[in-house]
Amino acid sequence: MIKRAALIGLGTMGPGIAARLSRGGLDVAAYDVSEVAVERACGTLDIAGGVLDRLDIKVPATGAGTVRFVRTIAEAVDGAELVIENVPENIDTKAETYRAIDPLIGSSVIVASDTSGIPITKLQAHISHPERMVGMHWSNPPHIIPMIEVIGGEKTAPETVATIRDLIRSIGLLPVVVKKDVPGFVENRVLYALLREAVDLVERGVIEPEDLDTCVSWGIGYKIAVIGPMALLDMAGLDIYKSVSSFLNADLSNRDDVAPMVLEKTGASKFGIKSGEGMFSYTPEQIRALQSERARKLVAVRRILEGRE
Numbered sequence: 001m002i003k004r005a006a007l008i009g010l011g012t013m014g015p016g017i018a019a020r021l022s023r024g025g026l027d028v029a030a031y032d033v034s035e036v037a038v039e040r041a042c043g044t045l046d047i048a049g050g051v052l053d054r055l056d057i058k059v060p061a062t063g064a065g066t067v068r069f070v071r072t073i074a075e076a077v078d079g080a081e082l083v084i085e086n087v088p089e090n091i092d093t094k095a096e097t098y099r100a101i102d103p104l105i106g107s108s109v110i111v112a113s114d115t116s117g118i119p120i121t122k123l124q125a126h127i128s129h130p131e132r133m134v135g136m137h138w139s140n141p142p143h144i145i146p147m148i149e150v151i152g153g154e155k156t157a158p159e160t161v162a163t164i165r166d167l168i169r170s171i172g173l174l175p176v177v178v179k180k181d182v183p184g185f186v187e188n189r190v191l192y193a194l195l196r197e198a199v200d201l202v203e204r205g206v207i208e209p210e211d212l213d214t215c216v217s218w219g220i221g222y223k224i225a226v227i228g229p230m231a232l233l234d235m236a237g238l239d240i241y242k243s244v245s246s247f248l249n250a251d252l253s254n255r256d257d258v259a260p261m262v263l264e265k266t267g268a269s270k271f272g273i274k275s276g277e278g279m280f281s282y283t284p285e286q287i288r289a290l291q292s293e294r295a296r297k298l299v300a301v302r303r304i305l306e307g308r309e
């Protein structure tokens with residue numbers, strides 16, 4: 001079983017992934033090109049650890065692993081059996097990272113990408129042992145959300161997929177193997193179908209952003225955590241779905257570019273929480289309060305869904 005992992009990229013996702021892997025018994029060497037990112041990651045590890053305590057995530061009998069922050073990519077991958085690439089969602093940045101790693105690792109090392117949806121087949125073109133490359137798509141916040149997609153590209157060996165699936169399972173997480181390497185895999189195809197429609201409704205003035213969130217969170221969201229989409233079809237009745245989809249599908253957003261509202265905001269550096277303004281505005285105090293309130297609620301909901309309270 002894999003014991004030593006390298007984590008490359010410590011932005012939004014990295015610290016939570018490091019915390020969860022070490023709680024599962026892995027020793028993690030963590031690296032980022034940005035000193036600021038490393039400092040922030042150091043600061044958030046303990047917070048993530050506290051959340052894992054509240055989730056009752058136990059350490060294995062062999063003991064907890066460690067997180068070691070290192071200064072070079074070579075130190076990070078030295079001795080690692082698994083390298084998790086977690087750099088920005090840009091194929092050139094990812095390819096550059098693989099080129100840096102490639103001469104430093106042996107042919108038995110698995111390289112996993114946390115890409116949100118770039119096909120693994122495209123990524124593995126930039127590495128000399130493509131059979132050892134796999135998608136390992138965590139969901140944000142990664143120390144709280146237990147599901148991880150596992151995706152093989154055209155050249156991924158089935159054993160590589162099986163090893164990552166088994167690793168995820170062995171540390172108490174929920175692997176879902178995606179059978180075809182489609183862009184966005186499954187989670188983000190479903191999420192982006194929802195987000196495209198949500199952005200379109202707000203942009204067309206059908207609803208205010210706050211009301212859109214109330215509608216989706218208390219209508220669909222709350223329900224869908226308990227009853228998944230396939231089960232929901234049976235609960236509603238396929239006859240109803242047939243009738244509604246016969247007129248509604250044609251009216252849903254089929255935009256195939258990025259919505260103007262999103263281009264306008266990103267053009268003005270309004271990225272959301274990371275810049276203090278996006279769809280909504282946030283002060284630093286509000287961000288801290290929101291993050292702890294969200295973690296508290298997600299922990300409580302997860303404990304109930306797992307039948308622990």
Ligand SMILES: NC(=O)C1=CN([C@@H]2O[C@H](COP(=O)(O)OP(=O)(O)OC[C@H]3O[C@@H](n4cnc5c(N)ncnc54)[C@H](O)[C@@H]3O)[C@@H](O)[C@H]2O)C=CC1
Nearest residue numbers: 009010011012013032033034037086087088089115116140
């Ligand atoms: N933000 C999210 O909700 C989710 C993101 N992902 C995916 O995970 C990956 C990372 O996403 P985020 O953490 O959100 O990105 P981010 O932009 O917050 O962090 C990326 C980090 O990578 C670092 N970096 C850039 N080039 C590097 C290099 N050559 N070597 C080492 N570090 C480097 C940056 O300094 C930054 O700290 C992306 O592929 C993204 O699509 C996956 C699931 C959810």
Ligand SMILES: Cc1ncc(C(=O)O)c(C(=O)O)c1O
Nearest residue numbers: 115116117138139140187188
């Ligand atoms: C907006 C958005 N985009 C991508 C992802 C991802 O899973 O890659 C997420 C997420 O919640 O994890 C997301 O919210």
